[in-house]
Amino acid sequence: MGAVWAAVWLTGCGAKYYRNQADAQVYSILAQKHRALYDGDELYTIEKLTRDPLPSLERAAQPLLTLPPEFRQRLEPPLILPLAKALELAEFNSRTYQNEKEDVYLTALALTDARHDFSNRFSGLLNADWDKSPGDETIAGGGQVGVARLLKTGATIGLNLSTEFLKHLTGDPRRTAASILALNIIQPLWRGAGKDIATEDLKQAERDVIYAIREFARFKKTFAVQIAGAYYRVLQQRVVVRNERNNYENLRIAGDRAAMVARAGRLPEFQADQARQDELRAKDRWIGALKRYFELLDVLKLDLALPIDTVIDLDENDLEQLQAAGIVHPEWEQAPAIAIALDHRQDLLVERDRVDDAKRKVTVAVRDLGPDVDLSFSASLPSKPDTRYTEFDTDDATYNAGLDVDLPFDRLTERNAYRRALIVLDRAKRELGRRTDQVKLDVRNAWRTLQQARQSYIIQQNSVALAGRRVDSTTLLLQAGRADTRDLLEARAALVESQNALVRALTDHTIARLEFYRDLGLLDVRTPEQWLYGAGAGQKGK
Numbered sequence: 001m002g003a004v005w006a007a008v009w010l011t012g013c014g015a016k017y018y019r020n021q022a023d024a025q026v027y028s029i030l031a032q033k034h035r036a037l038y039d040g041d042e043l044y045t046i047e048k049l050t051r052d053p054l055p056s057l058e059r060a061a062q063p064l065l066t067l068p069p070e071f072r073q074r075l076e077p078p079l080i081l082p083l084a085k086a087l088e089l090a091e092f093n094s095r096t097y098q099n100e101k102e103d104v105y106l107t108a109l110a111l112t113d114a115r116h117d118f119s120n121r122f123s124g125l126l127n128a129d130w131d132k133s134p135g136d137e138t139i140a141g142g143g144q145v146g147v148a149r150l151l152k153t154g155a156t157i158g159l160n161l162s163t164e165f166l167k168h169l170t171g172d173p174r175r176t177a178a179s180i181l182a183l184n185i186i187q188p189l190w191r192g193a194g195k196d197i198a199t200e201d202l203k204q205a206e207r208d209v210i211y212a213i214r215e216f217a218r219f220k221k222t223f224a225v226q227i228a229g230a231y232y233r234v235l236q237q238r239v240v241v242r243n244e245r246n247n248y249e250n251l252r253i254a255g256d257r258a259a260m261v262a263r264a265g266r267l268p269e270f271q272a273d274q275a276r277q278d279e280l281r282a283k284d285r286w287i288g289a290l291k292r293y294f295e296l297l298d299v300l301k302l303d304l305a306l307p308i309d310t311v312i313d314l315d316e317n318d319l320e321q322l323q324a325a326g327i328v329h330p331e332w333e334q335a336p337a338i339a340i341a342l343d344h345r346q347d348l349l350v351e352r353d354r355v356d357d358a359k360r361k362v363t364v365a366v367r368d369l370g371p372d373v374d375l376s377f378s379a380s381l382p383s384k385p386d387t388r389y390t391e392f393d394t395d396d397a398t399y400n401a402g403l404d405v406d407l408p409f410d411r412l413t414e415r416n417a418y419r420r421a422l423i424v425l426d427r428a429k430r431e432l433g434r435r436t437d438q439v440k441l442d443v444r445n446a447w448r449t450l451q452q453a454r455q456s457y458i459i460q461q462n463s464v465a466l467a468g469r470r471v472d473s474t475t476l477l478l479q480a481g482r483a484d485t486r487d488l489l490e491a492r493a494a495l496v497e498s499q500n501a502l503v504r505a506l507t508d509h510t511i512a513r514l515e516f517y518r519d520l521g522l523l524d525v526r527t528p529e530q531w532l533y534g535a536g537a538g539q540k541g542k
Contacts, residue, residue, distance in 0.1 A: 026108040033108075033209050038217075046098070046105050053088040054306070057081060064313050065241060068283070071290055078313035083231055084528050086304060086314075090227045093305035100219050107212040114205035121148050141165055154198035155187040179383040181392060189373040200364050207353060214346040221518045224525040229511045230300045235319045236507040237293040240500045244289045247496040248282040254488070255279040271484055278489045327457050327509045330516065334447050337520060341443045342436065344521030351428075351435045358425035365418035372406035439519075446516040453509035460502040467495035 030044045057079040064078070081089070091097055128141040146160035165177035192198060255275040262272035301308055342348065378400045384393045408414075474491040477483035517523040 022109060022112070025112050026105055029108045029111055029209060030104065030213070033213055037210065037213060044101060044104055044108075046102050048092065050092065052092060053085050054079070054310075057085060057312070060313065064316060065238065065290070065293070066245060067290065068287060070287065076311055078311045080315050081312045082315040083228065083318050086231050086300075087224060087227055087525075087528050089304045089306065090223065094223070094303075095305060097223060100216055104209075104212045104216050108209050111205040111209050114202045117150050118152060118199075118202065119149070122146070123148070150198075152195045152199050153187065154192045154194065155185060158182075158184045160184075177383075178385075179392070181381040183377075183379045185377045187375045189375055190370045191368055191372050193373075194367075196360075197364055197367055200360060203360070204357060207357065211350045211353065214350050218346040218521075220525045221521075221523045224528070225511070225514045225518050225523070227303055228514055228528070230296070230303050231314065231318075232322070232507045232510055234293070234296045234300055234314055235322060236503050237289065237296050238314070238319065239323075239503040241286070241289045241293050243496050243499045243503075244282065244286040247492060248279065248286045250492065251275070251279040251282045251489070254492075271486065274486055275489060278493070322506065322510065323503075327454060327506065328513065329450070329454050329509070330513060332447065332516075334444060337447055337516075338440050338443045340522065341439050341520045345439050345519075346521060348435055348439050351432045355425070355428045355432050358421070358428040362418070362421045362425055365414070365421040368414045369408065369411055369418060371408045372404070374404045376400075376402045376404065442519040443516075446512065446519045450509070450512045450516050453505065453512045457502070457505040457509050460498060460505045463498040464495070464502050467491070467498040471495050 027044065031041065034040070034042050034044075060077045060080050062077055123144075123146045125144045126141075127143070129139070131138050131140070142162065142164035144160060144162040146158060148156065148158040150156050160182045161179065162182075163177070163179040187193070188198075255272070255278070258272040258275040262269050297313070298308055301310060301312070306312070379397060381392045381394065381397045470491045471488070474483055474488045478488050514523060
């Protein structure tokens with residue numbers, strides 16, 4: 001009866017119990033593996049434990065940009081989104097980010113299966129039968145409980161206790177009950193023998209979890225740079241919008257003045273028309289820049305998995321800090337940068353370990369070409385007669401030992417497995433070589449992009465200064481009658497173009513710097529507030 005209640009209790013645990021048990025094991029594994037890799041802690045919880053960052057955002061008193069009548073809408077003031085909150089929102093909402101975390105979870109969940117193979121595995125079975133025939137009615141029942149375990153030597157051990165009883169309800173008054181306690185041990189001596197061979201699947205499952213954590217660390221860097229890049233592009237476009245608006249306002253004032261002077265007969269009419277045409281072109285560029293701004297803002301919303309009609313805008317402080325900091329250029333030579341990447345890139349570390357995995361698989365395949373040689377031992381102990389099923393008779397115990405040899409006459413399957421393992425090893429080596437070259441190429445390209453971005457920024461700084469002096473000098477010459485309106489309009493157009501190019505160069509360099517440290521494996525995704533001022537470099541590729 002106790003066994004029956006135990007079975008009922010186990011089946012009544014419910015799905016929630018098993019889910020919580022799985023979570024506890026998986027998160028313990030991930031915490032342990034992460035701590036061993038990175039000397040720190042990280043939450044891999046696939047459920048959302050934190051609050052949605054969106055409601056915590058402050059709302060602006062008014063829109064951050066002045067809009068022409070064509071773009072004005074009756075919308076509430078936007079929520080202000082800083083860069084750090086944008087990264088939080090991306091982690092909280094992104095479907096891709098959630099999928100990556102779930103992949104890590106599933107890899108650790110598979111490890112619990114592999115570990116379970118080497119733990120005590122309990123089993124239980126209950127049965128009952130009722131039978132009625134002319135003159136006789138019987139009820140019979142039985143049960144079996146057992147425990148089995150796979151040892152790291154490759155041996156399997158099983159211990160079983162089975163009980164059966166029979167009772168006649170009518171007719172023959174007999175009643176019988178008996179039990180048997182049985183022990184079985186099988187130890188391979190060739191195929192499947194030895195710790196390295198027997199635990200290969202477990203070892204691979206352990207290493208797969210490490211790979212998943214490393215690949216997730218690499219994904220987080222790539223994901224963070226993607227979000228930061230989209231964020232900075234919106235800030236860049238905001239500066240362009242303001243430059244184009246200021247240019248339009250200046251040209252509108254200049255056009256009004258030119259029209260007034262032309263009516264007074266002191267300026268040719270065609271020069272006034274030129275000024276008015278430039279004013280119209282400036283307004284068109286302003287509206288086009290606004291359109292592009294809102295498009296980039298909507299793309300950012302999609303990257304953050306926000307509803308597209310969410311009214312947000314980006315933090316003005318991030319823009320001011322970006323412009324105030326200018327470029328923060330990492331002074332790295334190309335060769336040392338490549339050496340750092342070869343030591344820290346998480347994807348490259350995974351490929352190196354996969355070559356070791358393939359070598360182990362070859363060793364296992366070679367062992368499988370040999371014979372099956374199994375040493376076995378079994379013992380059984382019956383209960384005493386006359387229904388004393390809880391008392392065992394040691395005098396009636398039986399023992400058996402044997403040696404089974406299956407000669408390797410047919411090894412086609414094993415031969416093919418061995419040949420596949422060799423091919424997989426060759427492929428793993430080639431992939432490691434390809435990935436190593438790819439890492440070098442990534443760093444070389446990122447380094448060159450960084451140098452180009454710095455030079456572009458310096459050039460655009462000089463260009464803005466020259467364009468500003470050109471506007472000032474052309475204005476004085478126009479007042480002195482030594483230049484015409486077209487000269488001033490061209491000077492102002494060059495100034496706006498150089499101002500836009502300067503903010504683009506600043507954004508390009510900021511993103512190139514993040515990509516450079518990402519490709520080195522040093523970007524620290526935990527400190528986005530440092531990205532405006534420095535590298536944001538972390539430790540051990542975290």
